[in-house]
Amino acid sequence: MLKQPVIITCAITGHRTTRAIAPVPLTPEEQSQSAREAVKDGAAIIHLHVRGDNGEESLDPERYYEAIYKLRQIVPTPILEITPRGTDRLAQGSIKFERGNLVKISAAMWGDRPELKPEMCALNLSSRNIDEKTIILNPPHDIRDQIERIYGLGLIPRCDVYDIGDIRVALGLLEKGILKAPLHFLLILGSYSGIGATAENLEYMVQQLPAQSHWTALGSGSRYNYAIAERAILLGGHIRTGFEDETYISKGQKARSNAELVAKFTMLCEELGHQISTPAQARHILGLTQQPEQKLAAII
Numbered sequence: 001m002l003k004q005p006v007i008i009t010c011a012i013t014g015h016r017t018t019r020a021i022a023p024v025p026l027t028p029e030e031q032s033q034s035a036r037e038a039v040k041d042g043a044a045i046i047h048l049h050v051r052g053d054n055g056e057e058s059l060d061p062e063r064y065y066e067a068i069y070k071l072r073q074i075v076p077t078p079i080l081e082i083t084p085r086g087t088d089r090l091a092q093g094s095i096k097f098e099r100g101n102l103v104k105i106s107a108a109m110w111g112d113r114p115e116l117k118p119e120m121c122a123l124n125l126s127s128r129n130i131d132e133k134t135i136i137l138n139p140p141h142d143i144r145d146q147i148e149r150i151y152g153l154g155l156i157p158r159c160d161v162y163d164i165g166d167i168r169v170a171l172g173l174l175e176k177g178i179l180k181a182p183l184h185f186l187l188i189l190g191s192y193s194g195i196g197a198t199a200e201n202l203e204y205m206v207q208q209l210p211a212q213s214h215w216t217a218l219g220s221g222s223r224y225n226y227a228i229a230e231r232a233i234l235l236g237g238h239i240r241t242g243f244e245d246e247t248y249i250s251k252g253q254k255a256r257s258n259a260e261l262v263a264k265f266t267m268l269c270e271e272l273g274h275q276i277s278t279p280a281q282a283r284h285i286l287g288l289t290q291q292p293e294q295k296l297a298a299i300i
Contacts, residue, residue, distance in 0.1 A: 005277035006269045007238040007285065009216055010035070010043035012258045013050075014244025015057040015086060022247040022254060026051045028067040032074035037259035038242070042266035044282035045079040046071065047122070049244065059086045059102060064109035065116075072116050077279040079288065081120035081158060082109065084146060088137075098136040100124020100160070101146040107153060119288050120184070121150045123157040125169045129193040143169075147178055156288065158184040162194035167208045174210065182212040182287065186240065189228055190220035197224035199231045206235055214286055216240050222248035229265055233272050241265050 012034045017024045025034040028050075035046045050067045052058040064082065071080065084103035087096060101124060103109075110116040123146060124138045150157045157179065159170045173179040187205050190197030195205065197219045209215060216238040219228030225246050229239040241261040249255040249264060269276050277285060 003274050004236060004285065005275045005281050006233055007045060007216070007277040007282045008043045008262055008265050008269075009045040009047055009081070009238070009240040009242075010038040010258050010262050011047035011049075011240060011242035011244035012038060013048070014242075015049045015051075015083075017243050017247070019055065022243045023257065024243045025258070026055050027053075028063075028070040031067055032070040034258050035071050035078065036075040037257060038262045039075050039078050039279070041259045041263040042269075042276045043078060043258075043262045044277045044279045045081055045120070046075075047081045047083065047240070047242065047244065048118075049083055049085075057086055061103075061106060061108040065111045068110050068116050068118065079120060079279055079282055079286070080118040081122060082118045083122040085122065085124060085136075094133060096134045098130065098134060099142070100136055100138040101142045105146065105149045105153060105155070117153070118155060119283075120158050121155045122160060122186070123147065123150065124160050125166045126162065128162060131192050144173075144178055147173070151180070156184060156286075158186055160186050160188060161205065162188050162191055164195065164205065164208060167205065171210065181210065182214060183210055184286065185209060185213060185215040187215055187217045187232075187237075188220060189217065190224040194220070197228055199227075202228060202231050203235065206237065214238070218245055220245070222246035226264075226268070230268060230272070233269060233274055238277075239265055239269075 013024055025031045050058045050063045084105055085100050086102040087098050105121055127138050128136055130136050161167055189195055195201050202217055217228050217232035218240045219225035232239050242258050249260055255261050266276050
């Protein structure tokens with residue numbers, strides 16, 4: 001029996017990783033080059049946050065457009081997954097407030113150009129403590145409104161799951177017809193207030209998912225991600241890496257690039273007897289519409 005190829009997602013930038021921590025790509029030019037290198041070494045999905053000229057996270061649709069245009073121009077083949085998560089600049093005091101759906105997804109983010117449109121969008125489902133000084137807020141009405149925008153624009157939501165309760169929220173939205181099957185999940189283990197990063201917890205989470213769901217597992221930080229990736233592959237799931245999630249290639253050694261992190265996961269797949277998915281295979285596995293060649297050619 002042939003094993004399903006493993007889809008590797010690379011979160012190339014994130015909204016919190018700084019240059020003091022890792023050589024994270026910040027400008028659209030840097031992001032496109034980093035994405036190209038990551039795809040060359042095995043990534044099929046690029047998860048995209050954008051930054052401003054000052055390196056700080058950006059919520060500006062124009063900046064998304066700049067980054068998406070440049071990325072599609074340099075490396076048009078991978079699935080592109082954007083994220084609406086960001087920091088609420090209006091919040092005051094010592095506590096930082098993030099909102100999982102702060103950026104209202106709109107066609108302006110890809111210049112209303114169909115050939116540039118991303119295929120997927122991250123979707124936060126709950127409010128929780130991110131660290132001792134950061135809270136992420138996701139009121140139910142914001143979640144429902146964002147889901148409506150995502151589907152209305154022809155994108156697929158990918159549900160961020162930090163604990164079993166998040167899966168229950170997704171199941172409730174599915175039952176009400178707000179989310180549509182098959183569901184796509186990112187199972188995040190080992191975060192500050194989420195489920196612990198153990199093989200047993202990952203297996204339990206997978207058991208709670210609806211039939212025919214697509215899922216990727218992520219261990220929060222370099223301490224956990226390799227072990228979680230290994231277990232995810234054995235369970236038939238997909239994996240994610242990149243400077244948003246981890247910055248060390250091995251104990252005490254910082255990664256030099258996103259591509260180096262991806263290459264490590266590619267090698268893991270091969271050691272476990274699994275092929276890595278190409279972008280075209282990933283689109284087929286996930287049921288996404290293939291980008292017409294003429295549209296891709298129009299970008300280049």
